[in-house]
Amino acid sequence: MDALDLDTPALYVDLDVLERNIARMQEQCRTWGVALRPHVKTHKIPDIAQLQLDAGAIGITVAKVGEAEVLPGDDVLVAYPLLKPKLPRLKALAKTRRVKVAVDSVDVARDLEEIDTLVEIDVGVRRCGAQSPEQAVAIAQACSDFQGIFYWPSWLDEAGFRAACGKIDAVLAALSRAGFEAKIVSGGSTPGASKTPLIPQTTEIRPGTYVFYDASSLAAKLCGEADCALRVLTTVVSTAVPGQCVIDAGSKTFSSDQTVGVGTFGHFIGREWTMRKLNEEHGYVEPHPLTPSPFGRGGTNGEYQDGKAPPRVGEKVWVVPSHVCATVNLHDEIWYGRRGRVEGSWKVAARGKVR
Known part of the structure; x- marks a missing residue:
């Protein structure tokens, strides 16, 4: 069937382009020396998530627990503040998969017992995230399983990325003085992916839109x-x-x-x-x-x-x-x-x- 014969309106994905986009981002991450943990909120489709994992992604990123419940991958990062009522579902998920959660408050961190946590840092986007190194340390101290830090660069330009690098340096130094090792520094976004080398502390990135672009x-x-x-x-x-x-x-x-x-x-x-x-x-x-x-x-x-x-x-x-x-x-x-x-x-x- 020709795609032009589809009843409209209809969404259509060119598989050749999709596969090329997945392969290209994976190769770019290898070049930059970071792991790829794609954000699957873009496509929300199990088969596409599996293509990303098969290409070399270390796991997936989701916005909500509900996405993780229906999408593949045994290593899942929930990139969203989770409050106590969500924890039973999160802990059920953690029985069969490795789960990490980004947090930006002491209260939420205290509730996440036996769950790997990343402290979210605001690098200038002003959406979520700790506003100072001291606040980041306080949140880390409330975590039972602190693993590292998380930042979202969104559409920051090159100057914004350089400023973000300074903020991350300050947070990592404060965490080190407090006795914490940040094994993971999770960043990324499709608009910011190419600027990843400007924040060399980054260990993984979480772009999503790149599979389709828009x-x-x-x-x-x-x-x-x-x-x-x-x-x-x-x-x-x-x-x-x-x-x-x-x-x-x-x-x-x-x-x-x-x-x-x-x-x-x-x-x-x-x-x-x-x-x-x-x-x-x-x-x-x-x-x-x-x-x-x-x-x-x-x-x-x-x-x-x-x-x-x-x-x-x-x-x-x-x-x-x-x-x-x-x-x-x-x-x-x-x-x-x-x-x-x-x-x-x-x-x-x-x-x-x-x-």
Whole structure:
């Protein structure tokens, strides 16, 4: 079956691109001298997690216990503050798998008896994490099984990474003076992966988006269009309003997160179009004609920037989503194949596993 024959909207993954992305990140980690512990919240699919493990990943990272309960890997890091009501499920998981948890408070650390813990450090992102070396030491002292530290660099630039390195140095020195050895320094993110050597203390990284990439990755020049393994097939359903067309995919198909630094929703393949607004089932698209239209903004006559004809009802178009992780979580099923053919589909096993 040709992927263009899928009923829309539909998510489709090119296996050749997916496998190349997995292999490339694994090789980069070898070059940087760090282990790879991918964040599986991006895809939430057991088969893809297994591909990452088979390629050399040391384990997986999850955001919530629910993800770990349905995804493979015998070494799991829960990269989220866990409170006491979650502990029975966490301890049940720890009976059959090696489990680590990131913590940033003394109270939570005290509750995690017999669970390996990493103290989270805020390196400038201001989301979670200890704010000072002294606070990090206090949390480590409350841990029964302290293993190291955890940081999230998000979209920090090079200067931010250099500042983060100084903060991590200070924390590690304070921990050493207090008698703690940080065996693990866990960092990473897809936007920050290439800057890993700027924090040489790092022992492992946790990128997630790299398996698929997305329009935000593309806008930030982290990848090229050919590296975007997941695309959404959509159909033009209306051209009635001058200067726009509407596709059959809105905020129930795409994440409502806009492309970082751009402010649009997704990247169109083969069409110089811009999507600036979403309703639940409608995507509002500007087709960008080269010639002005007598009908106001945009237009449906004349030549278009991509050299193609005006959008037509029934036309199918591929879109790379702005935020792939949140987009995947909206879907029960993802189709996959090679060279534009459909070979099968995956159930998104960890969809909605937010507890």
